[in-house]
Amino acid sequence: MSQVTTHAVEAHESPLTPESWGKLGMWVFLAGDAMTFGTLLAGYGAIRAGALDWPLPSQVLGITLTAFMTFLLICSSVTMVKGLSAIKHGDAKKMTLYLGLTILGGAIFLGLQAYEWTHLIHRGMHLSSNPWGNYLFGTTFFTITGFHGAHVTGGVIYLAVIVLRGIQGKITQEKASLVEIAGLYWHFVDLVWILVFTFVYLI
Amino acid sequence: MFTDHKEPNYMAVFFALAILTAVEIGVIYLPIAKFVIGISLILLALVKAALVALYFMHLKFEKRTLGIIALTPLLICTLLIISLLPDLTGTKHESKREKAAQIEKPLAELP
Numbered sequence: 433m434s435q436v437t438t439h440a441v442e443a444h445e446s447p448l449t450p451e452s453w454g455k456l457g458m459w460v461f462l463a464g465d466a467m468t469f470g471t472l473l474a475g476y477g478a479i480r481a482g483a484l485d486w487p488l489p490s491q492v493l494g495i496t497l498t499a500f501m502t503f504l505l506i507c508s509s510v511t512m513v514k515g516l517s518a519i520k521h522g523d524a525k526k527m528t529l530y531l532g533l534t535i536l537g538g539a540i541f542l543g544l545q546a547y548e549w550t551h552l553i554h555r556g557m558h559l560s561s562n563p564w565g566n567y568l569f570g571t572t573f574f575t576i577t578g579f580h581g582a583h584v585t586g587g588v589i590y591l592a593v594i595v596l597r598g599i600q601g602k603i604t605q606e607k608a609s610l611v612e613i614a615g616l617y618w619h620f621v622d623l624v625w626i627l628v629f630t631f632v633y634l635i
Numbered sequence: 636m637f638t639d640h641k642e643p644n645y646m647a648v649f650f651a652l653a654i655l656t657a658v659e660i661g662v663i664y665l666p667i668a669k670f671v672i673g674i675s676l677i678l679l680a681l682v683k684a685a686l687v688a689l690y691f692m693h694l695k696f697e698k699r700t701l702g703i704i705a706l707t708p709l710l711i712c713t714l715l716i717i718s719l720l721p722d723l724t725g726t727k728h729e730s731k732r733e734k735a736a737q738i739e740k741p742l743a744e745l746p
Contacts, residue, residue, distance in 0.1 A: 459704045466708035478722040506652045513645050619691040623684050630680035
């Protein structure tokens with residue numbers, strides 16, 4: 433009897449319950465992923481700090497466009513939490529609608545990034561050279577924004593799978609944790625962009 | 636399955652994030668020292684990142700174990716930055732690409 437009670441208490445206090453293993457796993461993955469981005473940004477800082485001829489990003493990159501892209505990701509994070517809230521209340525239809533909007537936000541973000549890259553490449557910015565100064569400016573820019581863009585692409589595919597399963601009626605109130613875990617990934621991508629926007633575009 | 640917490644006011648978080656983004660854009664045009672602008676921008680970004688993690692990712696309402704996992708990369712990144720300090724504060728130099736090409740050329744001509 434006492435054993436049962438102990439077990440119940442443990443299950444409540446520890447996140448290591450079978451129901452939250454997915455969430456725990458996602459957090460562990462995100463911690464590792466955060467280190468990858470952390471390393472990229474720290475490397476960027478070290479390279480830039482040692483360069484005399486580093487261009488001022490806010491003068492050569494389009495801040496207005498990227499500020500809008502930041503705003504777009506923040507909006508998509510809001511639709512994501514609204515979608516999770518909907519499925520927690522058992523409204524699968526509303527959940528698919530909100531997640532659809534989140535996917536739309538991500539897709540527009542990617543479209544704008546493709547536009548931005550095309551524009552910069554036409555102006556002579558490449559992985560190994562650029563018209564404004566230190567050649568590593570282009571290298572770090574494309575590596576960091578590209579790595580983030582790949583994450584957004586992954587997120588859009590991830591959410592599309594969730595939406596498809598939602599339409600098939602496979603995501604119910606009991607399986608809302610699937611949406612929560614997908615949301616964690618999506619918010620993380622938003623969080624990383626906030627940092628990338630500051631370090632690569634603003635400073 | 637879910638920690639029963641009152642749903643945070645997501646719209647308030649959204650407006651805070653949007654306003655902070657606008658402030659960031661404003662800060663870069665302020666006629667103050669570049670160093671001060673840089674520090675302000677980093678602080679603003681950290682506040683925004685914390686808002687996303689605490690409210691959108693529900694870290695504020697989660698058990699401590701997840702918080703510890705989330706803080707681990709922050710700790711390691713701090714150590715990384717400390718270990719990079721010599722590079723971050725060392726002497727600056729022009730990009731050596733042209734010079735490197737000049738040096739490499741005679742070497743390449745060697746048999």
